[in-house]
Amino acid sequence: MSDEKKLTTRAADFSAWYNDLVLRAELADYSPVRGCMVIRPDGYGIWERMQRALDDMFKATGHRNAYFPLFIPQSYLQREAQHVEGFAPETAVVTHGGGKLLEEPLVVRPTSETIIYAMFAKWVQSYRDLPLLINQWANVVRWEMRTRLFLRTLEFLWQEGHTAHATHDEAEAEARQMLGVYRQFMESWMAMPVVTGRKTDAERFAGALRTYSCEAMMQDNKALQAGTSHNLGQNFAKVFDLKFQTESGGTDFAWNTSWGASTRLIGGLVMTHGDDNGLRVPPKLAPTEAVVVPIWRTDEEKSRVLGAAHALRTELTGRVRVHIDARDTMKPGAKYYEWELRGVPVRIELGPRDLDKSQAVLVRRDTRVKQPVALDHLAADLEALLITIQDEMLTAARKRREEHSVRGAITYDAFRQLMEGEGAFVYAGWCGDAACEAAIKDDTKATIRVLPDEEFRSPEAPRTCLKCGRPSTSEAVWAKAY
């Protein structure tokens, strides 16, 4: 076998493996513009399924979709002090339109808080108008210095939820609820386990009171921030004059939340589940859940096998998303490799010998285990198998994460060695001082990913700070991150 048909292995060069896989599996391609990417049909198909699942969850929690413009007056972005500081350096600015210099430059949205809350201010007068629960699916632009396919591109697709509430507690509950929605999606759809928790001030969203995050561990043991949810307090309401009359007749500024997840999730999917043979897509997100590879020698066998394949597809319609690979220019073996690269969860091998026995062979992409299945209950068996695969992918990913998570007393030297070496999620104490956090980042590149939520904390709370040895005020998850 020629080496150029193989992917770079993860062990040889994780970064090269990732690029190789994304390009070869045809998820995306580089565009003529630096830092931008084209999302190809196989990549976009996964995104569409992600969108559908998330959108259903947003609707189920009372949100409605709307769309706000791409262009934001530059002055809007400058109104909230922390927000400007956070985003001004990475905006693309339109200075000309129709060949003329604009009176006020327009910023291509890096995120839409400013324009959305400016609009909310027009729409909200009374506590009866609250809560206002809006989501938008959009593209945003952030002029990053260094880009990577899906993980960080100048333009990316995402959804951003924006809500307004009458009280702090309601906003807080909303921010937490949406973090839970993300977690639910990432675990049950993406089979990607996450640690949830609160961000430190250093990692907090520019302009937020509190930021919550879902952090996933990639196969190189680095963390990927997969989704964030912010309690914005009244910061934006105050600068955009988003006020309402309270039930008792007074006025108050609204309390906002915002939350987002992006096409970065596709990168997370690749780095969570991909292997040296290619992509592995969890069944629930796979545009094609099963591919039939028919096998034949003679024309007679060909028509017999394809006939059976079509009958199978008819039976599976509405139950399993299935594709028949009837190309006669490739041998079955070549097709196996191709569909493994593309990550289709189950392959159905169907040949004359199978038909003689009224069976087909199901091959799992995740484990590559083969099993013959009688044709008369293939549909039911396949459905069950897809559920098993979905479950076991999550279990396997969680096991890997736990194997690379370190809890309990650890010396700073041991921690540093770990971060310089194979990496890990290290659960350790933190004194709460931003200086310790910054010193560790300078030293090791590791950051506090989250101050984990209760269920992720260690049975015994750490007593001292990883860095300075003073009493710990909260447990922190440290890791290098994308």
Add this chain to the structure above:
RNA sequence: CGGGGCGUAGCGUAGCCUGGUAUCGCGCCUGCUUUGGGAGCAGGAGGUCACCGGUUCAAAUCCGGUCGCCCCGACCA
């Protein structure tokens, strides 16, 4: 923006030091034989050698410049 690497056919490359009109593999097209883990044989198509300028009888090759991309770092979903 700093450091490193690279631009030659759709993709990956050889050739560059030591100038003479481009090599090989994959892929693609045609035909025949094939088809249960990356098919074989035969024939064929496909190139302004990133761009601009210079040196030279002659430049992928030497010289000067420009642009682009990738990787590592600072920044970040």
